[in-house]
Amino acid sequence: MLEPVVEIEQQVTFKQEQLQTLFTVLQKRGYQLVGPTIRDGAITYDELNSTADLPVGWTDEQEAGYYRLARRKDAAYFGYVVGPHSWKKFLYPPVLSLWKANLQKGEVIVAPQAAQAPKYALIGVRSCELHAIAIQDKIFLQGEYTDPVYKARRENAFIVAVNCVTTGGTCFCVSMKTGPKATSGFDLALTEVIDGKRHYFVAESGSKQGAEVLAELTKQQVTAEEQQAAKDLMEKAAKKMGRQLDTTGIYELLYRNVECARWEDIAGRCLTCTNCTMVCPTCFCMTVLDTTDLTGQNAERKRHWDSCFTLDFSYIHGGSIRNSPKSRYRQWMTHKLAAWQDQFGTSGCVGCGRCITWCPVGIDITEEARAIRAGDKSDKATKAI
Amino acid sequence: METLEPILAEHPFFKGMPPELLKLLVGCASNVKFEAGDFISREGQEASEFFIIRQGKVALELFSPTHGAITVETLEDGDVTGWSWLLPPYRSHFDARAVDLTRAIRFDGKCMRAKLEEDHNLGYEMLKRFVRIIAERLSATRIQLLDIYGTRV
Amino acid sequence: MEHVFDSKAAPGRRAVLSPMVPEIFRVEKYRKETLDTYTLELKPASGTGEHRFGAGQFNMLYKFGVGEAAISISGDPTSPNPLIHTIRAVGTATKAMAKLKVGDTIGVRGPFGSCWPVEAAKGNDVLIIAGGIGLAPLRPVIYQVLAERRKYGKVFLLYGTRTPEDMLYRAELEKWRARFDMEVHVTVDRASSEWHGNVGVVTTLLKKLVLDPDNTVAMICGPEIMMRFVAMDLIKKEMTLDRIYVSMERNMKCGIGLCGHCQYGPTFICKDGPVYTYDQVIELLARREI
Ligand SMILES: Cc1cc2nc3c(=O)[nH]c(=O)nc-3n(C[C@H](O)[C@H](O)[C@H](O)COP(=O)(O)OP(=O)(O)OC[C@H]3O[C@@H](n4cnc5c(N)ncnc54)[C@H](O)[C@@H]3O)c2cc1C
Ligand code: SF4
Ligand code: SF4
Ligand code: FES
Numbered sequence: 053m054l055e056p057v058v059e060i061e062q063q064v065t066f067k068q069e070q071l072q073t074l075f076t077v078l079q080k081r082g083y084q085l086v087g088p089t090i091r092d093g094a095i096t097y098d099e100l101n102s103t104a105d106l107p108v109g110w111t112d113e114q115e116a117g118y119y120r121l122a123r124r125k126d127a128a129y130f131g132y133v134v135g136p137h138s139w140k141k142f143l144y145p146p147v148l149s150l151w152k153a154n155l156q157k158g159e160v161i162v163a164p165q166a167a168q169a170p171k172y173a174l175i176g177v178r179s180c181e182l183h184a185i186a187i188q189d190k191i192f193l194q195g196e197y198t199d200p201v202y203k204a205r206r207e208n209a210f211i212v213a214v215n216c217v218t219t220g221g222t223c224f225c226v227s228m229k230t231g232p233k234a235t236s237g238f239d240l241a242l243t244e245v246i247d248g249k250r251h252y253f254v255a256e257s258g259s260k261q262g263a264e265v266l267a268e269l270t271k272q273q274v275t276a277e278e279q280q281a282a283k284d285l286m287e288k289a290a291k292k293m294g295r296q297l298d299t300t301g302i303y304e305l306l307y308r309n310v311e312c313a314r315w316e317d318i319a320g321r322c323l324t325c326t327n328c329t330m331v332c333p334t335c336f337c338m339t340v341l342d343t344t345d346l347t348g349q350n351a352e353r354k355r356h357w358d359s360c361f362t363l364d365f366s367y368i369h370g371g372s373i374r375n376s377p378k379s380r381y382r383q384w385m386t387h388k389l390a391a392w393q394d395q396f397g398t399s400g401c402v403g404c405g406r407c408i409t410w411c412p413v414g415i416d417i418t419e420e421a422r423a424i425r426a427g428d429k430s431d432k433a434t435k436a437i
Numbered sequence: 438m439e440t441l442e443p444i445l446a447e448h449p450f451f452k453g454m455p456p457e458l459l460k461l462l463v464g465c466a467s468n469v470k471f472e473a474g475d476f477i478s479r480e481g482q483e484a485s486e487f488f489i490i491r492q493g494k495v496a497l498e499l500f501s502p503t504h505g506a507i508t509v510e511t512l513e514d515g516d517v518t519g520w521s522w523l524l525p526p527y528r529s530h531f532d533a534r535a536v537d538l539t540r541a542i543r544f545d546g547k548c549m550r551a552k553l554e555e556d557h558n559l560g561y562e563m564l565k566r567f568v569r570i571i572a573e574r575l576s577a578t579r580i581q582l583l584d585i586y587g588t589r590v
Numbered sequence: 591m592e593h594v595f596d597s598k599a600a601p602g603r604r605a606v607l608s609p610m611v612p613e614i615f616r617v618e619k620y621r622k623e624t625l626d627t628y629t630l631e632l633k634p635a636s637g638t639g640e641h642r643f644g645a646g647q648f649n650m651l652y653k654f655g656v657g658e659a660a661i662s663i664s665g666d667p668t669s670p671n672p673l674i675h676t677i678r679a680v681g682t683a684t685k686a687m688a689k690l691k692v693g694d695t696i697g698v699r700g701p702f703g704s705c706w707p708v709e710a711a712k713g714n715d716v717l718i719i720a721g722g723i724g725l726a727p728l729r730p731v732i733y734q735v736l737a738e739r740r741k742y743g744k745v746f747l748l749y750g751t752r753t754p755e756d757m758l759y760r761a762e763l764e765k766w767r768a769r770f771d772m773e774v775h776v777t778v779d780r781a782s783s784e785w786h787g788n789v790g791v792v793t794t795l796l797k798k799l800v801l802d803p804d805n806t807v808a809m810i811c812g813p814e815i816m817m818r819f820v821a822m823d824l825i826k827k828e829m830t831l832d833r834i835y836v837s838m839e840r841n842m843k844c845g846i847g848l849c850g851h852c853q854y855g856p857t858f859i860c861k862d863g864p865v866y867t868y869d870q871v872i873e874l875l876a877r878r879e880i
Contacts, residue, residue: 151611153654153697159635160654160695164611196861197609197846310877337850339843344655351655358849365851368841369680379879387853394856498783506783510790515798536786573797576819580791581779585813586722586752 065278066271068251071129072103074212074240077268078173083210086142087175088132093121095135097142100175107132114221114294114405117414126246130176133220134404138333139181140188142172143205148355150340155349169204176214177238179231180223180402184333185211186237190396191336210261213238217245217285221294222405224418228297230402232289240266243282254282295405297418298425299389305425306390310382314424319378321413326359328407328415329384334392334400337365360384385417441466441542448542449515450489450566458559465548471495471535477518478529484521485546490514493539497531509581510574511536520567522546609846612652612697617690618672623758626679627723628688629664631672635695642670644705645730646837646865650845651675651687652697659683660842660860662727663701667708668737673698676726676758702845704865707835708734711807715743717799719820721750721792721812725758727837727864728811732766743805745772750792750816752779792816796823803828809865811837818875821868831869838863838871855880 665674
């Protein structure tokens with residue numbers, strides 16, 4: 053769905069067993085389900101066949117540079133936070149063939165690749181992730197040039213959001229005003245409630261398709277207590293946010309601290325491994341790769357995700373523009389929290405905490421922002437560059 | 438004989454120079470002319486003078502046994518040749534060669550040094566002018582050194 | 591069928607055909623300009639594709655199987671066909687393109703980016719300052735200004751290269767120099783004594799130029815250091831930052847604001863640039879590794 057949300061419908065509840073019905077309904081409508089599943093010791097996003105593929109009874113413990121799966125005491129389907137994957141891998145594929153070309157009697161014939169537009173149902177999208185998708189919509193759909201692959205996939209997608217009732221050690225959506233409750237941009241939004249023996253979902257639809265799908269489930273009108281239970285869970289989650297980021301004047305703060313000492317300090321720790329950019333749900337940089345086969349008759353151009361942390365990223369003949377790790381971290385963080393606003397009218401960070409968790413040395417964007425603020429010598433807002 | 442004073446006053450090098458100070462210099466100045474190809478000064482030789490160019494073109498050259506004469510800078514109307522006359526050991530660092538017919542005013546080095554020593558106001562006015570030229574050439578030399586049109590910048 | 595990056599599918603947005611898919615052009619003429627620089631004249635291999643561009647814009651040129659390079663269009667905007675590019679062979683793609691022969695094909699995407707203020711400069715003196723290959727992106731300005739010469743005040747072209755042999759478009763420079771309505775000065779960093787012209791960096795040409803700072807538009811293209819020095823001298827001559835234009839260069843992979851490579855502070859050079867007013871970039875130029 054792409055249109056602005058239609059009125060969010062009256063909430064209903066359905067029993068946990070109905071989740072499988074929801075999956076079946078979506079599959080019948082031609083959707084490939086994708087969502088959380090355990091792989092290589094982490095909760096990743098992948099194809100799902102049934103609710104059995106979900107990480108039932110698992111949670112994730114996260115800290116800066118730290119991630120472990122742990123057993124929950126209950127059998128929650130969505131009792132974790134977020135893992136190393138984000139939905140961009142489905143909407144903005146990591147590798148994409150743009151076109152192929154071949155030589156026919158010395159003539160180059162270019163064949164654009166047909167846009168593949170699978171129909172994905174994204175299961176378990178968090179509020180911060182909805183915001184990340186909305187940000188990528190701005191990048192790929194609302195600029196001078198649009199990305200037709202993203203557009204097709206996005207238009208085809210059915211989004212099942214899940215409100216956060218468990219918070220991670222590294223996330224800070226409250227600071228970024230992106231959660232924990234999903235307020236728009238979904239077809240269905242669920243809150244999973246486990247209350248003694250009862251295990252149910254409070255559900256609401258955010259689109260016509262969402263309402264149609266919901267209509268096929270066995271459900272009840274939500275009671276006041278159920279509503280309250282869901283609300284309490286979310287409020288508790290909001291209070292337990294692992295991190296905070298003070299966004300007051302962050303745009304001016306970063307622009308006027310292009311040369312502060314903290315960058316050097318970060319550079320002493322950063323390995324420029326690119327992890328933070330790969331896991332970030334809003335990072336969109338890509339590069340292209342040209343190849344030929346052994347005969348030299350067939351060429352192909354592919355698009356790959358890229359990262360501003362590599363030396364190659366800024367290479368021009370003679371050398372790289374951003375040679376020092378310091379300048380690369382600065383580029384990334386300043387882009388996220390400042391330049392993004394110039395370019396797309398929004399922050400580039402939704403506070404999901406992935407970059408903090410998956411940084412091998414535990415560099416924490418919220419901590420770095422705090423340190424830059426603490427070292428900020430000028431309180432007058434200098435002209436933004 | 439017609440005095441050189443009005444000619445000096447018009448030359449960009451002396452722009453803004455108080456007339457009473459300019460007057461003091463006229464005695465050290467003389468009118469000169471070089472044909473295309475004439476050497477005006479030679480590397481390593483005594484720099485007993487400097488020139489302000491009224492009209493024409495002068496090349497500052499270095500001669501390399503393997504590359505021949507290499508021009509490092511050209512000077513034209515309004516330019517000044519150099520400052521080697523001002524500092525011991527008073528020797529030129531380049532060959533200066535007229536590329537075209539060149540008319541210039543020659544200033545005698547010894548005469549000038551005496552005047553500048555005598556009247557520090559005059560000395561300061563002259564030094565300001567030379568420092569500006571030295572700064573300009575230094576900055577140009579730095580850019581040149583970088584070889585900015587190469588592929589390594 | 592919708593194609594990858596076929597923006598026809600995006601009505602309301604800029605309707606450039608398939609901005610990620612190159613169109614095939616054929617080399618009509620190949621001219622060696624200097625030891626390492628050559629000019630290609632290109633015509634669409636099929637169809638009658640109308641190719642229009644603004645002075646300052648660039649194309650992404652694709653050599654089959656090798657890769658792409660961002661290259662400014664150096665032809666005449668008032669007569670945009672054939673498409674003309676002057677390229678310096680510095681690396682993989684540009685060296686491979688140097689081996690093209692008349693009749694060979696090449697892929698073209700574009701035109702992309704912002705233009706020199708040729709229209710806005712009407713009624714003003716025009717000061718064009720180029721260094722090295724930087725004359726290529728400025729040649730369209732010269733063509734366009736000369737095509738409507740009456741509409742401009744004085745026109746200056748200052749051009750600096752490393753040696754006389756590195757000078758582009760020598761025949762044209764001579765022609766422009768011979769015109770009474772245009773002042774052309776060239777200089778080189780070093781030369782043998784056979785060279786009769788100026789020796790000295792391009793800023794030395796500015797020294798003697800008498801400018802009307804409130805009525806001049808300056809357009810500068812060359813290595814970044816050269817542009818910084820030139821701009822500084824123009825500021826000394828009391829030109830305001832909004833009258834000084836420069837063309838910036840960064841790594842480019844898409845040309846359409848989607849790959850992130852050409853970011854320059856808050857902007858993308860491929861769509862907000864490459865041509866900027868100096869007040870847009872002065873703060874950025876002062877910082878390293880932006
Ligand atoms: C807006 C713009 C206009 C330009 N106009 C011209 C022109 O008219 N004529 C001309 O000769 N050159 C021009 N250049 C420079 C030209 O793009 C580079 O020389 C060229 O990309 C080098 O590619 P290569 O594969 O030969 O070099 P390599 O060094 O092998 O390049 C490897 C990769 O690095 C990147 N890269 C290297 N140098 C540059 C660079 N300078 N700018 C951007 N990316 C680079 C490219 O992605 C390239 O694929 C322009 C650059 C820009 C940004
Ligand atoms: S910058 Fe870090 S916290 Fe912010 S959206 Fe990206 S990965 Fe999440
Ligand atoms: S901040 Fe951390 S994750 Fe990002 S590049 Fe540096 S070391 Fe890698
Ligand atoms: S070249 Fe890709 S964003 Fe500018």
